[in-house]
Amino acid sequence: MTARLIGLPKVLTYRNQKIRDSARDEECLVRLPGACTHDPRTTIWSHYRGAAGGKAGALKADDLCGAYACTVCDAIYDGQRKPPAGMTYADVVVAWFEGHIRSIVRLHEKGVLK
Numbered sequence: 001m002t003a004r005l006i007g008l009p010k011v012l013t014y015r016n017q018k019i020r021d022s023a024r025d026e027e028c029l030v031r032l033p034g035a036c037t038h039d040p041r042t043t044i045w046s047h048y049r050g051a052a053g054g055k056a057g058a059l060k061a062d063d064l065c066g067a068y069a070c071t072v073c074d075a076i077y078d079g080q081r082k083p084p085a086g087m088t089y090a091d092v093v094v095a096w097f098e099g100h101i102r103s104i105v106r107l108h109e110k111g112v113l114k
């Protein structure tokens with residue numbers, strides 16, 4: 001809405017239900033040591049938290065900007081839980097980004113991204 005008021009083009013947010021649905025039964029690729037459940041039943045598509053991925057307020061980042069993460073790794077990345085012992089939040093962000101790269105490769109392997 002602000003962008004429209006000041007004359008900027010509307011930013012389109014990329015949504016892909018196939019990407020989000022593909023998290024079902026995937027292994028967590030964020031893998032925070034000492035915290036990750038390593039339980040595919042808890043894996044979700046975790047969205048990037050920064051504005052660079054199109055996040056704006058309650059609007060989630062583009063679906064391309066995500067990672068397969070178990071609910072515990074996602075909650076730590078989201079700030080709802082503390083980082084595991086020996087890790088800073090910056091370490092968690094790096095782990096999430098590595099998980100993001102692994103997830104993009106996995107999406108291509110599975111044919112979800114072509």
Ligand SMILES: [Zn+2]
Nearest residue numbers: 028036070073
């Ligand atoms: Zn995990």
